[in-house]
Amino acid sequence: MLTKKQIEYVLETMGEMFPNAECELTHSNPFELTIAVVLSAQCTDALVNKVTPHLFDKYKEPEDYIQAPLEELEQDIRKIGLFRSKAKNIKKLCQSLIEDYGGEIPTEKSELVKLAGVGRKTANVVASVAFGEPAIAVDTHVERVSKRLGICKWKDSVLEVEKTLMRKIPMEEWSDTHHRMIFFGRYHCKAQSPQCPECPLLEVCREGKKRMKKRGVVV
DNA sequence: CTCCCGATAT
DNA sequence: ATATCAGGAG
Numbered sequence: 700m701l702t703k704k705q706i707e708y709v710l711e712t713m714g715e716m717f718p719n720a721e722c723e724l725t726h727s728n729p730f731e732l733t734i735a736v737v738l739s740a741q742c743t744d745a746l747v748n749k750v751t752p753h754l755f756d757k758y759k760e761p762e763d764y765i766q767a768p769l770e771e772l773e774q775d776i777r778k779i780g781l782f783r784s785k786a787k788n789i790k791k792l793c794q795s796l797i798e799d800y801g802g803e804i805p806t807e808k809s810e811l812v813k814l815a816g817v818g819r820k821t822a823n824v825v826a827s828v829a830f831g832e833p834a835i836a837v838d839t840h841v842e843r844v845s846k847r848l849g850i851c852k853w854k855d856s857v858l859e860v861e862k863t864l865m866r867k868i869p870m871e872e873w874s875d876t877h878h879r880m881i882f883f884g885r886y887h888c889k890a891q892s893p894q895c896p897e898c899p900l901l902e903v904c905r906e907g908k909k910r911m912k913k914r915g916v917v918v
Numbered sequence: 919c920t921c922c923c924g925a926t927a928t
Numbered sequence: 929a930t931a932t933c934a935g936g937a938g
Contacts, residue, residue: 741934746925780924784937818936839934857935890933891927 701849705903706867709848712899713879716887720878722828724748729804729829730796731755736824737788737816742779750778761793761802788816806830819858823877833873837861840884841877847888849905 701709713720723744726732731751739747754775758764764772773786792815796802804825805811811822823836835841837860845851851863868876887894895907896916902908911917 737936739934740936741922743925743934746934778924780934781922781936782924784922788936816936820935891931 700852701903703867706850709850709900709903710868710872710876710879713883714875716899717879717882720875720882722824722878725751725755727755729825730761732829733792733804733811733814733817733821733825734758734789736821737792738776738779738785740785740816740818740821741781746779750776761796764789764793765797785816791815792817804829806832808832808834819861823861827874827877831874833870835861835864835868835873835877837864838881839890840888841880843890844880844884844888847893847904847906848900849903 722732724732724735724739725748726735734754735747735751738750757775758767767775769786769790772789773782776782776785776789779785795814796804800810805814806826806829808822808826811817811825812819817825820836820838823834826832827834827836837845837857841864842857842860845860845864846853846855850867851860855863864876865873884890887898893907893910895901895904895910898904898907900907901911
């Protein structure tokens with residue numbers, strides 16, 4: 700496991716690698732962001748961004764999603780995959796926005812998770828990106844990077860990863876850390892082909908050193 | 919734990 | 929051609 704000092708170094712290095720890391724989902728208000736994050740479940744942000752320009756042009760308010768026939772909404776988001784469940788969730792989500800939240804996205808995580816299609820990860824993204832709340836959304840990238848580096852244990856659940864990160868990282872750095880780890884995971888420490896040989900974190904990375912050894916490279 | 923599903927990397 | 933990617937609901 701990495702020490703606090705090592706984690707500091709890791710975050711600093713990621714910051715140097717990706718100084719402009721931020722949410723990559725196209726959106727112009729909390730409502731659009733929420734829809735985009737719901738769509739992004741089990742799907743890349745890049746793909747979501749291909750669908751949302753048309754979607755946000757056509758559906759401005761919760762009412763617009765409610766009024767559209769389900770089949771039409773499904774077709775509008777079909778490229779995303781899992782489109783039937785997501786279309787249903789979005790309709791439900793908009794319904795409760797109107798009924799329970801005055802048509803606005805709630806700012807509290809505890810309220811966000813009550814919305815259809817919004818789980819812990821999505822709630823954290825919305826709270827953090829839309830409302831500036833300190834949060835670390837543990838998506839697949841954050842989880843993979845944390846585990847490969849040795850910030851947490853391999854068998855930790857997503858929730859345990861989140862708790863560990865919150866424990867080991869000062870709160871004012873949660874938001875930046877979250878985005879840096881996502882960029883690091885998405886563009887460098889990739890799921891299929893991690894760029895270990897060129898990684899500036901190789902010397903502190905548990906998994907990286909193991910992979911190098913496997914290939915007979917001395918690090 | 920299984921189902922939901924299309925896009926993209928290999 | 930097919931393995932892998934990417935969260936939440938039931």
